[in-house]
Amino acid sequence: MTARQKVLILGGTTEARRLAEALANAPEIDAVLSYAGRTESPLAVPVPWRVGGFGGVPGLIDYLRAEKIDRVVDATHPFAAQMSGNAVAACAATSVPLVALERAPWRPEAGDRWIEVDTLEEAVAAVGDVPRRVFLGIGRLHLDAFVKKPQHHYLVRLVDAPREKLPLPNVTVVVARGPFDVDGDRALMVEHGSELVVSKNAGGTAAVAKIIAARSLGLPVVMVRRPHVPKRPAVDTVAAMLAWLAGGSVHDALSAGAERGV
Ligand code: NAP
Numbered sequence: 001m002t003a004r005q006k007v008l009i010l011g012g013t014t015e016a017r018r019l020a021e022a023l024a025n026a027p028e029i030d031a032v033l034s035y036a037g038r039t040e041s042p043l044a045v046p047v048p049w050r051v052g053g054f055g056g057v058p059g060l061i062d063y064l065r066a067e068k069i070d071r072v073v074d075a076t077h078p079f080a081a082q083m084s085g086n087a088v089a090a091c092a093a094t095s096v097p098l099v100a101l102e103r104a105p106w107r108p109e110a111g112d113r114w115i116e117v118d119t120l121e122e123a124v125a126a127v128g129d130v131p132r133r134v135f136l137g138i139g140r141l142h143l144d145a146f147v148k149k150p151q152h153h154y155l156v157r158l159v160d161a162p163r164e165k166l167p168l169p170n171v172t173v174v175v176a177r178g179p180f181d182v183d184g185d186r187a188l189m190v191e192h193g194s195e196l197v198v199s200k201n202a203g204g205t206a207a208v209a210k211i212i213a214a215r216s217l218g219l220p221v222v223m224v225r226r227p228h229v230p231k232r233p234a235v236d237t238v239a240a241m242l243a244w245l246a247g248g249s250v251h252d253a254l255s256a257g258a259e260r261g262v
Contacts, residue, residue: 005070007031007245008063010087011049012038014179014206015101016075018238020045029245032067036076036083038141039177040160060090073241074232075101079200081227088230099250100234101241103204105226106211113220120145123198126222127152135194137210138224143167155192179206185213197221 007023009016011033023031024046033049035042042051054060064072074087084100091098108114117123120142127134131151136143140158147167154171161175172192189197189210197214199207201223214221233250235241244253 004028004030005245006068007071007073008067008069009033009047009073010076010083011035012077012080013075013101013103014204015103015238016073017043017045019073019075019101019241020047020049022238022242023047023245026242026245036080038139038159054086057086057089057093060086061093064090064094064096069096071245072096072098073101073245074098075241078102078105078202078226078229081229084229084232088232098232099241099244099253100232101238102234102236103202104236105201105203106208106223108223109215111215111218112211113214113218114223115220116223116225118225120224123222123224124148127196127198132195133193135189135192135197135210135214137197137199137207139200155188155194157188180209182209182212182216185209186216189213189217189219194219198224200224201226 007029009031020033023029031047033045033047035051037051054063072091074084076083115126117126124145127149133153135155144167150169154168156171157174157176159177197219199221235253240253
């Protein structure tokens with residue numbers, strides 16, 4: 001009989017949740033999903049889950065040992081570079097195998113008017129000085145950066161209603177949780193007279209609607225490129241990750257993912 005393995009999924013993405021759902025009834029695998037705790041009520045998943053930081057690399061090492069984790073899946077948001085770096089370091093220190101479930105970045109298509117930048121600070125600069133109506137699709141954590149440009153009107157979409165006044169003087173808040181659809185995002189931009197969109201290059205399908213909507217309306221998009229994360233093996237589909245967790249090599253897993261297209 002094969003021993004059960006315990007898998008830690010570092011989450012915060014739709015893909016992490018899909019993987020957790022796929023593993024809920026998997027024979028031989030006990031999965032636990034870890035959330036950073038960035039939203040007030042993370043969506044329920046059918047596997048045990050925990051919330052909050054581990055306490056840096058030392059804390060994660062302790063957790064991996066205490067919970068007897070056999071494998072780690074890094075299915076964090078592509079901009080959660082700190083967590084991904086910590087996972088690489090802690091897994092190396094404990095010899096726990098790690099594979100990332102990493103979605104491809106969005107690529108500009110015909111009709112896109114992207115201004116690509118490397119940092120949030122560059123995104124703030126790219127918004128310019130002439131007052132504009134800006135759809136700020138970057139999440140709650142980075143709003144402070146735009147305080148430097150108070151002349152713009154900002155449309156901000158957040159998962160949770162803000163508990164405190166936002167730092168931006170001229171702002172409209174929409175509270176909604178993705179995935180979003182193109183017609184809805186297009187209507188939102190038209191309703192609020194958006195002239196420019198600011199987005200992180202998250203990739204995947206849950207947040208792409210605003211990019212397609214901007215394209216269809218001919219709006220420019222200030223697109224923040226992904227931060228650097230340390231090199232680690234990665235697959236790009238849930239099917240490929242399931243193949244790796246079932247005992248395949250990452251190479252075999254990639255082929256399995258490509259064949260099943262999940
Ligand atoms: P981060 O900068 O990589 O992580 C900061 C710290 O948060 C980590 O060192 C870790 O704390 C904790 N953490 C992050 N992910 C965790 C997880 N899955 N489980 C347990 N602890 C976790 O990530 P971030 O501060 O959450 O966000 C960075 C960027 O990613 C932002 O642009 C944000 O908008 C975007 N983003 C993140 C999420 C998310 O769920 N985290 C979702 C959507 C977008 P310890 O060092 O104490 O372990």
